[in-house]
Structures are given as structure tokens and as C-alpha cells.
Amino acid sequence: MASGFNWRAAIAIAVFAGGAQAQSISSGTYVLDGGSYSIEVINQGDTLLVKEPNRDSPYKRHPDGSWRFYNPNTDANYAIRYIDPATIEAYKPDQPGNVPSRLNRLGGAPAAEAAPAAPAAAPSPSGRTDFGSIADGYMRRALDEPDDVQVWSFCAAAAKKREVSTAAEADAYALKAAESLKLxxxxxxxxxxxxxxxxxxxxxxGSGDGASAATPLPRPELSDADKARLADLNAKADARAEAGKAEAARFEAAQQAYRDRVAEVKGAEAKFARDQAAYEAEAARVKAAEEAYQRQMEEWRRATGNPGA
Structure with a gap:
């Protein structure tokens, strides 16, 4: 970002387009040098509308060929000017030493400036245009992969945006989604x-410093039916998560019961071994006593001459 100019403050208040003639500024998504911020510009003839996540700013043509916007909240003028078909500059006209910030049109210069386009989906890199089906696929992944539900929800929202918006609007939304996903x-x-x-x-x-200070992505503009479906998917995901927790608890209880039973069996085996050892010791003592008795009897018989006693 160029020094001496707070681009975020300027963009939050101003619109850009830049050029001596209104038709010289092409509608589209413009990205600040370095990729840390982006805005959408809509050429409306005598007005250039700059759209940001939290505000829209109308710039009017100025006699010097630039476009100007006055912000009453900051009591400051902001301007943009045309550099070439794919480049504009934003600056503060009342500050002679102000260093302008340059923005480049995503996709480069257009082949020709067309009338405002009706909402139409632009093909994806794979050539597909069935973005409703693509959105459904990502919503299913959000349900099936609860650990990545945020990732697939952003992807589903980006697909839905391509289904219902112009290519420029969808690209602008995708840029904000990329910022949020990288976080x-x-x-x-x-x-x-x-x-x-x-x-x-x-x-x-989300490249550059913008990735660490990204503006939160606005909630996707979904129909009531889509909202209900997402709510149902979230409810099912929660239910599956709870069922998984219950199954894990049941499995842990079964494992603990098994461990307890194994410990009980081992305890019984140890007791049996101790009892067996005590029995064998007692049997050996009794046998030794019997043998001693027999020896004494033999000696007595020999001494008394009474072999039959």
C-alpha cells in the first residue's frame, strides 16, 4: 500500500472509477496494488457507484475530468481518475502532496464497455454453469463433513452467488470469501x-496485510427456502454429531465394562493361584506329618517286638 494515504479510509468513503470521461471507466472488480483490498465499480453514466461490503459511495464527474465524492462524516473530498482501460487511481484532491493509490481491474481491460448486465452466471473454471447444483453439492459436504462445515458453507454461498448475480458481483463476493477462508x-x-x-x-x-485484517464477509443473500434448507442441514449435522457423541460414550462404557471384567477375572485367577498354593502347602505339611508318624510307628514296633501293633 502506498505510504501517506489510508486506502481503507478512502475506499470506505469514496467511489472510484477515474478518467476524463464516464465511459472510460469500466464496470468491474478493482483490486489495490498488492491485493490487500478490492471493490466493485458500477458505471451508471453520470455516476460511478463504488460498492463495498458495508457501504455504497456515488462519485460525480468533476470539471477537471476526475470523479469526486464528498463525505460529510469526515468533511473530506475523495477523487478517482482514469489511468488506462484497466487502471484507476484514488486520491485526496485537497491534499497536493497526497500519494494516489492505484487499483487494477480484475481480468484486465474489457473488450468493450457494455450496458449493465442482467444477472447471469459466468462459467466456472471447469466450464460448468449449474451453480445451483454445485451449491447443493457443497451443502451436502457441509453436512457430511462437520469438521469442515465452515469451509463448505463458504463454498456453497459462493456458488449460490454465481447462480443469482452478475459475474462481477460473484467475483467480488468470491474475493471476500477467499479472505475469510484464508483466516x-x-x-x-x-x-x-x-x-x-x-x-x-x-x-x-486476502493476500498481503489484508488477510490479517479482512472485513468480515456479509451473510449470503439466500432465499427463505435456502435458509430453511441450510437450517435443516445444520440441524441434521448437530443431530449426527450428538449421535456420534452418544455412540462414542456407549463404546467407551462397553470398553470400560470389558476392562473391569478383565480385571475381575485376573483378580479371581490371582486368588485361585494363592488358594492353590496354600492348599498345596497344607497338603505337603499333612503328607510330611503322615510320613513322620509312619516312621515313629516303625521304630516303636522294632523296639517292642510287636510288629502287628
């Missing part, structure tokens, strides 16, 4: 769902 994944070398968060978007989203 919870241990391996951030690749996207966990490249069919909805492409390797290019993954490499940009």
Missing part, C-alpha cells in the same frame, strides 16, 4: 472450491 484454513496454498473461487481470485483474495 480459518491451515493450508491456504489453493482454493478449496476452484469451480466457484478460481485460482486467480484465490491468489488475490
Amino acid at each position: 480459518i484454513l491451515t493450508d491456504t496454498s489453493r482454493s478449496p472450491c476452484e469451480d466457484v473461487i478460481s485460482p486467480t481470485l484465490w491468489s488475490v483474495g
Whole structure:
């Protein structure tokens, strides 16, 4: 990030597009040099609308060819200007020494500026466009893999966004999803769902310092039916987790009962061994006493001459 300019503050208050003519600024997702922040720009003719997760800012054309936005909360003017078809700069026009921040359009310069597009899904890297089915698949994975429920929920939301939004809106959402995913994944070398968060978007989203200060991803805009289905999936996941805990407790109880039984058997075996040793010792003592008695009787018979006694 360029020194001398608080880009997050500027973007939070301003819109960007930049150029001498409104048509020179192309709608799309723009990323700050270094990849630490991104915004969506919508060219509305006389207005450039900059969309962020927590605000929208309208920039109006200025006589000097730039676009200006006044923020009454900070009592400051913010501006953007056109650099080339794929680049804009954001700066503070009232501060002559201010260093501008440069942003690059994701995907480069467009072939031609088109009218605002109707919501339409852009193909995934695999060529698929059935994002509803892709979202369902990730929701099933969230149910089947409770340890990774957050990861697959983000992937499902990104797929759903591609189903109902423009490609630019879906890319912007995917960038924010990438930021959030990189905060919870241990391996951030690749996207966990490249069919909805492409390797290019993954490499940009949450890179640099932005990964450690990412703006929380807004809750996905889901229909009531999707919300109900997600709630049902979460309830089933909770039930399966509880059932798993109960089964683990039952197994542990059975294992403990087995260990107790083994200890009981070993105790009985040890007692038997002690009793057996005592019996054998007593038997040996009795036998020795009998043998001593027999010897005494033999000696008495010889001494008395009474062999029949």
C-alpha cells in the first residue's frame, strides 16, 4: 500500500472509477496494488457507484475530468481518475502532496464497455454453469463433513452467488470469501472450491496485510427456502454429531465394562493361584506329618517286638 494515504479510509468513503470521461471507466472488480483490498465499480453514466461490503459511495464527474465524492462524516473530498482501460487511481484532491493509490481491474481491460448486465452466471473454471447444483453439492459436504462445515458453507454461498448475480458481483463476493477462508484454513496454498473461487481470485483474495485484517464477509443473500434448507442441514449435522457423541460414550462404557471384567477375572485367577498354593502347602505339611508318624510307628514296633501293633 502506498505510504501517506489510508486506502481503507478512502475506499470506505469514496467511489472510484477515474478518467476524463464516464465511459472510460469500466464496470468491474478493482483490486489495490498488492491485493490487500478490492471493490466493485458500477458505471451508471453520470455516476460511478463504488460498492463495498458495508457501504455504497456515488462519485460525480468533476470539471477537471476526475470523479469526486464528498463525505460529510469526515468533511473530506475523495477523487478517482482514469489511468488506462484497466487502471484507476484514488486520491485526496485537497491534499497536493497526497500519494494516489492505484487499483487494477480484475481480468484486465474489457473488450468493450457494455450496458449493465442482467444477472447471469459466468462459467466456472471447469466450464460448468449449474451453480445451483454445485451449491447443493457443497451443502451436502457441509453436512457430511462437520469438521469442515465452515469451509463448505463458504463454498456453497459462493456458488449460490454465481447462480443469482452478475459475474462481477460473484467475483467480488468470491474475493471476500477467499479472505475469510484464508483466516480459518491451515493450508491456504489453493482454493478449496476452484469451480466457484478460481485460482486467480484465490491468489488475490486476502493476500498481503489484508488477510490479517479482512472485513468480515456479509451473510449470503439466500432465499427463505435456502435458509430453511441450510437450517435443516445444520440441524441434521448437530443431530449426527450428538449421535456420534452418544455412540462414542456407549463404546467407551462397553470398553470400560470389558476392562473391569478383565480385571475381575485376573483378580479371581490371582486368588485361585494363592488358594492353590496354600492348599498345596497344607497338603505337603499333612503328607510330611503322615510320613513322620509312619516312621515313629516303625521304630516303636522294632523296639517292642510287636510288629502287628
